[in-house]
Amino acid sequence: MQKIELLIKNGLLLTYDKEPFIGYIAIDKGRIIEFGNFRNKYDAQEILDATNKIVMPGFVNTHTHVAMSYFKGMADDLPLMEWLSKHIWPVENNFLSADFVRDSSLHGCAEMIKNGITTFNDMYFFGDQTAESAQEIGIRAVLGEGVLDYPVANYKNADEIFAYITKMNSKYKDNALIDFAIAPHAIYTCGKENLIKAKELAQKLDLLLHVHLSETKQEVADCLKRHNLRPAEYLDSLGFFEQRVLAAHAIWLDEREQNILAENNTSIAINTSSNLKLASGFDSFASYLEKGINLSIGTDGVASNNNLSILEEISLTSKLQKALNDDPTILPARQMVEIATSGGAKALGKEKNIGSIEVGKNADLICVDINNIQSQPLYNPFAQLVYTLTSENITDSIVNGKIVMKDRELVNVDEAELIDKAKYYKQKIIDFRN
């Protein structure tokens, strides 16, 4: 019998090219080597019994700010600019440091694993420390170092950020879990010169560009006033889309802008909860779907969501889009699950490695308990995931072939310590604000 590292047995496997079926998954050296109905074929070091569980690809969270975890619930129910300028930025300015980012990211990474996220795409600062925390938890990460025109974090200017990204890219080049990306914050915080430099560096190092785009109507109005172009047209005029771009939010794109994104294979991170909570707005994605724009799901940071649940996002997004389009057939459950997994993988340029159960892909998988009152009866696992289940039903998580959560307990960190640390920082933040 062939020796392997991990065998998942008896799970209800969700593959996207056939109907769900009960089967096994053989995993070795971080990858899926076989799945199907075999028995007694492999000698596994570890066996995960997935009886009465769905086994599916882990969720890919394509837009978040994980180091903002300690700001969850700090200020809510406020207009965007007041929320940012009076609450988030003053606290951020005071606390932002390598240590803060490491601790707060560790909390956020833990929360993401508990929500079934096995890969996240971040935008923040001190990516080196976020990388440490991601590796400690065992989650896969694409870390977009934020680029702004003015001094921020420990950077005096954008050129220092570009130098840091270059250094981090070579440091983590061969790391199985970590990739770096370039994240110009937005067109209103990053001028023409730095947007072009960001794009050129991304081309040189072959990295993803991660940008907030067309999040509010104000952004569109300001851009028209300043450049006589809409936001995506403006970026296009700079040649920004010549490199792989992930546009977060992208709510207010007109027909021409949508065509620009479609022609350039630009992906979008939908952040419905954040957009609703901050009243940034919402619009139909029907024409995006018609044009074949790749959609993915982001949670945004917990400061504006206030959770990291992909199951909540896909439920909310599907229902909102049905109502907006007066069409209950739009974004059906199966498509929503694919958007949150393989759509995310494609958005990050990782579709060959993650996002579905396929031989040769990385074993980034989650198990979801379906043996409980809430889950039963179960006719269609996709519908159950989108409309019924919550993150509490996610029991196990495997990233790169390693079990990182078992029976809802994180394997690599002490959860009690994380909770104590969150309480400690909350007190420090309260003391500062008083």
Ligand SMILES: [Zn+2]
């Ligand atoms: Zn954001």
